[in-house]
Amino acid sequence: MLWWQGQQITDNYTAIRQQEDTLKKLTVRTWGVRYQESSDGRKFLILPPGMQSEAIPYDGTTWIRLKQE
Template sequence: MSNLLQTGAEFEKKLKERAESTEKMLNDEFRKLGESVSEAVTSNETKIKGAIAQFTASTEESLKKHREGVKEAMMQHRKDMLKLAGSSGMRLLGIVFLLFTASGGTLWYLGGRIQTNLEEIRVQEETLRKLNAKTWGVRYHEGSNGRFLVLPEGMKAETNWTMENGKQNAVRLLQE
């Protein structure tokens, strides 16, 4: 029986050694597998980080170009608007200048005409004053009853007078 115990002990010892060897081998394999997975994860992480960095850089570059394009377009639009406002302003200023010039010219012309008319009225008033002095205030009136010479107040008419050797009838004015 001792043989059987010894064989059992050896068998147990071999089983333990095999179990330890298997455990060691499995641990080594799991460690290698872990390292391999870790390397793969690290490699993939590096690749993913690189792809993300490349995508980010590409996106930033595209955004930068887009911003520059938008900025240029806005600056061009601003310049165009300033040109439009400037040309509209200049056009409006020109129209206002023309209106003021035309108004000033019209006022100057009308002022000259008024001055001329006033001068003519003064001349006519002077002529009328002289005419009234020559006619002693006698006025002519024409109505539905006929034509009349109207004498000024304080005057009376004496008829049966003639002029130019009796060819023309005349009226003599006398102070009352």
């Protein structure tokens, strides 16, 4: 029984490390931009510190340009 629990802990630790590595890679690919939905259903993109946004209309849609301050 103790061996099994020890193995579960080791497996969980390995899974957490893999998830942390994946999160780091995704953060780099998304420039640190996060999505947040409020309790009343509003949706937000949260920019990391030092980032500015500019809304640009394009072909009936709105593009958001990100730039460093």
